[in-house]
Amino acid sequence: MQSLPCISLAWLALAGGLVYASAVSSETPAADEAMLVYIGTYTGARSKGIYVSRFHPLSGELTAPELAAATPNPSFLALHPNQRYLYAVGETAESPGARTGTVCAFRINAADGQLALLNRESSGGAGPCHLAVAGAGKCLLVANYGSGSVAALPLQATGELGKPGTVIQHRGSSVNPQRQAGPHAHFITAAPGDRFALACDLGLDQVLVYRLDPAKAGLAANDPPFAAVKPGAGPRHLAFHPSGRFVFLINEMDSTLAVFAYDARRGALEHVQTVSTLPEAFTGQSTCAGILVHPSGRFVYGSNRGADSIAVFSFDARQGRLKLVEHRPTQGKTPRHIALDPTGQWLLATNQGSDQVVVFRVDLKAGRLRGGGKPATVGAPVCAVFVPGKPPQP
Numbered sequence: 568m569q570s571l572p573c574i575s576l577a578w579l580a581l582a583g584g585l586v587y588a589s590a591v592s593s594e595t596p597a598a599d600e601a602m603l604v605y606i607g608t609y610t611g612a613r614s615k616g617i618y619v620s621r622f623h624p625l626s627g628e629l630t631a632p633e634l635a636a637a638t639p640n641p642s643f644l645a646l647h648p649n650q651r652y653l654y655a656v657g658e659t660a661e662s663p664g665a666r667t668g669t670v671c672a673f674r675i676n677a678a679d680g681q682l683a684l685l686n687r688e689s690s691g692g693a694g695p696c697h698l699a700v701a702g703a704g705k706c707l708l709v710a711n712y713g714s715g716s717v718a719a720l721p722l723q724a725t726g727e728l729g730k731p732g733t734v735i736q737h738r739g740s741s742v743n744p745q746r747q748a749g750p751h752a753h754f755i756t757a758a759p760g761d762r763f764a765l766a767c768d769l770g771l772d773q774v775l776v777y778r779l780d781p782a783k784a785g786l787a788a789n790d791p792p793f794a795a796v797k798p799g800a801g802p803r804h805l806a807f808h809p810s811g812r813f814v815f816l817i818n819e820m821d822s823t824l825a826v827f828a829y830d831a832r833r834g835a836l837e838h839v840q841t842v843s844t845l846p847e848a849f850t851g852q853s854t855c856a857g858i859l860v861h862p863s864g865r866f867v868y869g870s871n872r873g874a875d876s877i878a879v880f881s882f883d884a885r886q887g888r889l890k891l892v893e894h895r896p897t898q899g900k901t902p903r904h905i906a907l908d909p910t911g912q913w914l915l916a917t918n919q920g921s922d923q924v925v926v927f928r929v930d931l932k933a934g935r936l937r938g939g940g941k942p943a944t945v946g947a948p949v950c951a952v953f954v955p956g957k958p959p960q961p
Contacts, residue, residue, distance in 0.1 A: 602953055603622075603680045604951055605618070605952045606618040607642055607643055607950035609919070610638075610639050612946070617634075618634055622908060631943060632945040635680055635681050636682035643658075644950050646700070646954060649704060654672055654700065655670065656669075656671075656709065657670065659694075668692065668713070670689075670707065672726055690711055691718030691720075692714035694711055696753060697755060699756040701761055712769075715736065716736045716737060717737070742799045743820065746820065747770045747799070748770070749770050752767070752768050752769075753769045753803050753804065754766065754767040754804045754805065755767075762834065763834035764776075767803055767805055772798055773794065773795055773802070774796065774805065774814075776791065776793060794835075796818060797841070799820060801854075802817075803817055809862060811829065816858075819854045822855050824880070825841040826838075826840040826888065839887045846874070849874055855872070858905075862907070863931070865881060865882060866879065870904075872903070875901065876895060876896050879894070892933065895936040897918055898923075899916070903918075903950070907929070918942075919947050923944050
């Protein structure tokens with residue numbers, strides 16, 4: 568099982584069950600030492616780029632966000648494993664009619680949290696909306712929603728981005744003519760072990776699987792090449808169970824959460840269960856956004872935009888099935904990304920529509936969410952990333 572660095576709660580999967588064990592890393596924040604939290608936004612009148620706050624893990628306090636780097640529409644962020652570098656999409660075309668967006672590399676100043684731009688590169692397609700660092704920092708994976716393509720970019724030892732080593736254009740459509748007339752790659756990440764990468768395409772109703780070569784920034788179609796979901800579901804994001812045996816997929820358009828068994832040898836997915844993220848009595852319009860798996864593997868969280876809630880599920884790893892725990896209102900509008908702090912005791916919800924990041928305390932026994940620290944105000948927040956320890960400086 569992969570180790571989980573930089574956390575004070577470690578969990579071991581034994582004999583198909585989950586056993587709690589305490590662990591202390593040299594990078595775990597001491598006592599109530601503040602951690603940096605970076606917040607990605609959609610830029611406009613109320614936001615200018617990436618913001619930084621400090622988070623106190625004992626109290627759940629999130630300080631008022633400060634501008635760390637001015638950059639257009641950094642709607643998704645990813646941290647390098649060495650914690651020295653932060654990467655951001657620029658979810659916008661470079662100019663009217665341009666066919667490519669950008670990704671940016673920043674160096675983190677551990678003293679004040681400010682970001683220094685290292686370089687920008689093409690994302691390999693239009694409208695980049697998601698990225699992930701793979702291969703222990705060897706390459707960056709990017710999903711381009713506008714063009715429906717995915718790309719892999721090499722990462723230099725200095726943190727800088729190279730030009731895309733691979734760009735793959737998705738082809739096809741699905742049943743919704745307004746949203747699925749063509750491909751819309753919405754997410755990509757490396758599977759545990761870095762042998763495969765999984766990409767969600769909302770326009771195709773598929774989770775595509777690629778063979779991954781991080782050292783060469785290489786992607787190639789796997790066999791089997793994808794797992795299909797229900798037509799019109801609109802797969803958005805996914806997350807792996809800590810054991811690596813299950814994948815949880817959140818579907819944007821039909822507000823469902825699907826469980827797949829994952830075959831790490833073949834890179835194959837087999838459907839196990841699909842559940843709704845909405846209350847039975849809900850009759851309004853809502854779409855899903857973020858998904859999280861607790862480091863214990865016992866709880867799964869998904870955000871509902873419209874219902875403005877977080878659906879909380881317990882997970883039975885022996886049966887591979889979810890059970891609803893609660894629907895927790897997010898105290899704001901349009902919850903986008905959700906993030907857990909490194910201890911697994913706090914959850915952040917970025918309420919895009921009400922310009923606030925809300926802190927919830929996690930009940931480690933039941934998975935339920937409770938009110939925590941005071942919300943932090945920032946314009947159109949859509950992503951939050953914790954820096955677990957103090958980043959070392961070059």
